[in-house]
Amino acid sequence: MRIYAASYLLPVEGPPIAGGALAVEEGEIVAVGSLELLKAVCPGEVTEFPGCVIMPGLVNAHSHLELTHFPAWKMRHGMEYAPRTFVDWLIQVIKIKRGVSDEEFRHSVHEGIRISLESGTTTLGEVLSRRELFPLYAESPLAGRLSFEAIGQDPQRCQGLLAELERSMEQPMGGFLSGLSPHSPYTLSREFGRELGVRAQQWGVPCAIHCAESAEEGAFLCDTSGPLAQLFYPHVHWEQYLPPPRRSSSVRYLDELGLLTPGTAAVHCVHVTPADAEILSEREVSVILCPRSNDRLNVGKAPADLFKKLGIPLALGTDSLASNDSLSLFDEARFAASLWPGLFPPEELLYMMTLGGARVLGLEELSGSLIPGKRADFLVVEASGTPEQLPERIIHEGKLREVFAQGGSLSDLIPS
Numbered sequence: 186m187r188i189y190a191a192s193y194l195l196p197v198e199g200p201p202i203a204g205g206a207l208a209v210e211e212g213e214i215v216a217v218g219s220l221e222l223l224k225a226v227c228p229g230e231v232t233e234f235p236g237c238v239i240m241p242g243l244v245n246a247h248s249h250l251e252l253t254h255f256p257a258w259k260m261r262h263g264m265e266y267a268p269r270t271f272v273d274w275l276i277q278v279i280k281i282k283r284g285v286s287d288e289e290f291r292h293s294v295h296e297g298i299r300i301s302l303e304s305g306t307t308t309l310g311e312v313l314s315r316r317e318l319f320p321l322y323a324e325s326p327l328a329g330r331l332s333f334e335a336i337g338q339d340p341q342r343c344q345g346l347l348a349e350l351e352r353s354m355e356q357p358m359g360g361f362l363s364g365l366s367p368h369s370p371y372t373l374s375r376e377f378g379r380e381l382g383v384r385a386q387q388w389g390v391p392c393a394i395h396c397a398e399s400a401e402e403g404a405f406l407c408d409t410s411g412p413l414a415q416l417f418y419p420h421v422h423w424e425q426y427l428p429p430p431r432r433s434s435s436v437r438y439l440d441e442l443g444l445l446t447p448g449t450a451a452v453h454c455v456h457v458t459p460a461d462a463e464i465l466s467e468r469e470v471s472v473i474l475c476p477r478s479n480d481r482l483n484v485g486k487a488p489a490d491l492f493k494k495l496g497i498p499l500a501l502g503t504d505s506l507a508s509n510d511s512l513s514l515f516d517e518a519r520f521a522a523s524l525w526p527g528l529f530p531p532e533e534l535l536y537m538m539t540l541g542g543a544r545v546l547g548l549e550e551l552s553g554s555l556i557p558g559k560r561a562d563f564l565v566v567e568a569s570g571t572p573e574q575l576p577e578r579i580i581h582e583g584k585l586r587e588v589f590a591q592g593g594s595l596s597d598l599i600p601s
Contacts, residue, residue: 186228186229187209187210188208189563190233191206191239193239194217195555195579196217197540198555198556206220206223207563208229212561214557217556217557238566239555241553242306242308242539242563242589243514244552245501245514246546247452248301248309248505249313250298250311251505252278252507253506253512254506258281271398271399272399272412276417278507279421297512298325305588307326308327308548309327309330309331310542313332313333319331322358328560328562329360329361329362331362332365332393333350337377338426347381365385366392366393367444368395369395369396369435370396370439371402371413378442391547392446392449394449394450394452396454397455397461398452399485406433406434409429409430414427435456436457436464437461447469451465453478453487455484456484462488474487475502476520477503478504489525489528500544501517501521514538515585517538518534518538518580521534531579534576562589564589566584
């Protein structure tokens with residue numbers, strides 16, 4: 186058993202503890218309280234971090250680590266241009282991924298795991314399109330929800346994909362639990378989308394779905410017009426699968442398919458109307474905000490004030506390095522604070538980065554706060570101030586000193 190102490194311990198589920206500490210044994214938190222109390226009841230070596238705060242490891246609720254090396258792949262393929270539209274970007278991603286080897290994808294995931302840990306993330310809401318890569322996550326010190334991506338229009342291929350997905354759900358995943366990611370309303374046939382909703386219920390797994398990310402998506406769902414119909418579908422040879430006008434929003438369409446259920450996480454939700462938000466609220470769907478990705482792809486900003494008004498659970502995600510500059514949730518929170526000034530107090534942002542993210546992913550029993558019985562995933566952040574000032578100081582001025590995942594320090598997890 187080991188005890189870690191700091192000037193403050195921020196459990197998230199409870200107020201800051203001055204002179205706080207936690208005791209760790211076999212990768213699990215066994216006690217939390219003042220250092221004086223823990224030394225009296227928990228025999229073990231004590232490591233102290235004066236002038237610092239111990240807080241939970243961060244929960245990145247939406248990521249695609251297989252694309253971590255995307256910026257380098259762009260340069261190699263001579264595609265350093267900045268796409269002008271969301272669909273231009275989508276086609277660029279497809280072109281580049283087609284030229285990437287299996288080994289390069291493995292290196293990209295390994296690098297994503299390293300960068301995530303170094304930036305304080307210990308839990309992921311990861312979407313994975315290449316199912317052969319999942320052992321890399323199972324072997325890592327990270328925890329989270331690994332959602333296998335599903336895209337398809339051709340009925341025969343969709344049936345084969347369903348069989349692959351079912352086999353993937355049965356594999357051991359280390360610290361990860363399985364999930365399903367029906368990609369988006371414009372990449373799923375009506376029949377396949379409905380079947381995925383049924384299978385998710387049968388398998389007992391939550392869904393993570395890209396929803397209402399762009400105006401182009403809205404045009405496509407309304408009347409099958411715009412660049413998705415004119416450029417994207419021909420690029421992936423789906424011309425024969427162009428649907429008739431649906432006269433629907435993305436949210437209403439997903440609801441019709443049975444994909445919006447309690448536990449579903451809708452990602453992005455930029456182009457959402459008040460009526461759509463009401464549906465999300467009624468179906469007990471959570472929303473994962475990725476503001477930097479939305480900004481870099483120039484698709485707009487989510488109506489976060491509307492989501493807050495309706496009490497929709499919110500979390501933060503970085504998305505991938507195909508549409509973002511870093512995998513740091515601290516960067517994401519600072520950007521969110523500037524994008525929605527005054528909407529999210531620092532303590533709420535900190536909650537969205539930790540326990541809020543864990544709850545959106547259905548992982549609140551595993552991570553997101555510092556209480557006995559949870560994984561010993563925690564950060565040591567150099568920050569000072571009164572208890573009320575700590576959230577703001579951590580987000581805007583804090584210096585990350587140490588990262589621990591399942592009780593192991595970063596230097597042990599990633600040898601130099």
